[in-house]
Amino acid sequence: MKIHRPSLHPSGLTLLELLVVLTILVVLSTVAITSTSGVADQARYEATQRTLENIRDAVIGPANLRDTDGTLLYTGFMADTGRLPQAAAEVVDGGTVLTLAELVQQPAGMAAYQVLPAITSNCTPADEADEEDIKVNADTVRLGVGWRGPYLRLPPGNLLPRDGWGAQLVTPAGVVPGFPNDSLLNSGGAVGAGDPIDQITSYGRDGAAGGVDVYDAELDVNFSEMVAATVVAQVEIQDSTGTVLNSSEITRVFVRLFEPNSSDGMISVKAAVGPEGAMGDPFDSYHEHDNDLLTFSPVSTTPGIRAVRAYARKDDGTTRPVNAGNLRSAPVYLRARPGSNTIKLVIINKP
The missing domain is CATH 2.60.40 (Immunoglobulin-like)
Incomplete structure (x- = not known):
């Protein structure tokens, strides 16, 4: 019978081998985290672009909606109401922020969309109505006017649009904790309550103006040349x-x-x-x-x-x-x- 003697060299990793394995795992983890971070930043960047495009579509209509001659058709909030959305005040913890609420909720005093005859009771000034002295008939001017929203549809649970990094696209009225940026702007800078909103800006990954990295730079949509x-x-x-x-x-x-x-x-x-x-x-x-x-x-x-x-x-x-x-x-x-x-x-x- 052959007798098996215990090995003088038991199986397992030496301390040096264990250190080498751990070093390899650290390197692989670092590479994986770095790679995943880049993918996540790109996804957030693209989500921000989509959000701004959705806001643009809400205000002036989709960019792919074109007439037979290829020119852009204007069908959004501005076409229906005759103006840009105005900054609406909303109370939050620590103060008040100005929002794009008019794209989601019907503004106070604004009638719902309807096709109206241009008669005295529907026109301002009334004495410029089309058929002021004769009954309404097929020859009367008719125009579709009023709020036809919601123009901007948000994910469930979101009452305000956010960029890809989670920042709400609002402007604080004064100093409001948690809202450092003026995302809603007009030609004079930050909007006030009731001001028309010419531009919506996301401040990117770092949440601050400027930035060399593409993910830290601002992204915006501007309506100033689309209004007049x-x-x-x-x-x-x-x-x-x-x-x-x-x-x-x-x-x-x-x-x-x-x-x-x-x-x-x-x-x-x-x-x-x-x-x-x-x-x-x-x-x-x-x-x-x-x-x-x-x-x-x-x-x-x-x-x-x-x-x-x-x-x-x-x-x-x-x-x-x-x-x-x-x-x-x-x-x-x-x-x-x-x-x-x-x-x-x-x-x-x-x-």
Whole structure:
């Protein structure tokens, strides 16, 4: 029988071997943590980009929503209400912050979205309504106006949008613990309660302005160049045969632009100034017609669907024309975009 003697060299790791193994594990763990940190930062960066894109879509409509000619369609909060969202105050622990709440909750005093006829009861100023002296009919200007939200949809449990690093995109009203940054801005810097919000900024991983690393740098969306639009109306007057009428036939021409009333979600009416200049107050700006084609001065508005109509009549110039006696063009609905929008031809047919 063979006798097995105990080994003089028992199996196991020596202290040196154990140190080598531990060193390898530390190195591998460091590499793994560093690699995972980079992946996490990239995910947070991309989440911040998506949040800002969602806010942009809420305010002016999705970037991929385009007209047949490839130009961007404006369909968000600004198109419906005629203005940018305004900073809303919200009380938090330690003070008050200003938020984008208008994109989520219907603003006080703002009507819900509806398609309204531009009659006296719906317009400001009332005496500029389209059909003030005759009953509403198919020829009346109609416009979709009011709050159609929520425009911004947030994950469950989130009442305010956050960037990828968890920072709420708000501006503190004064010094508020836990809210160090002014994320809601306008042309003058940090917004105040009720101010329009031109820019939304995330301050990145370090939560501070500046930063060399891409993850520490600010990301923002800016609306300052997307707000201002003008409409230029060119008016030609024809009789039923297509003959252009001159000043001996028609002496007064005026143009109205219909847009959302940014205060109450109803309809606001603006009068365009013609080649001869305004006569009386700005809303009585009917004009001498002594040219075949009248080009009216630009009227300011915001991007979105807007309506324009031209009116004409012959009178002695001592009183403001009223709708009951006016000749009208067909209502012209246009998708106003930032910059100048020209209506090439508005035709008024004489019966």
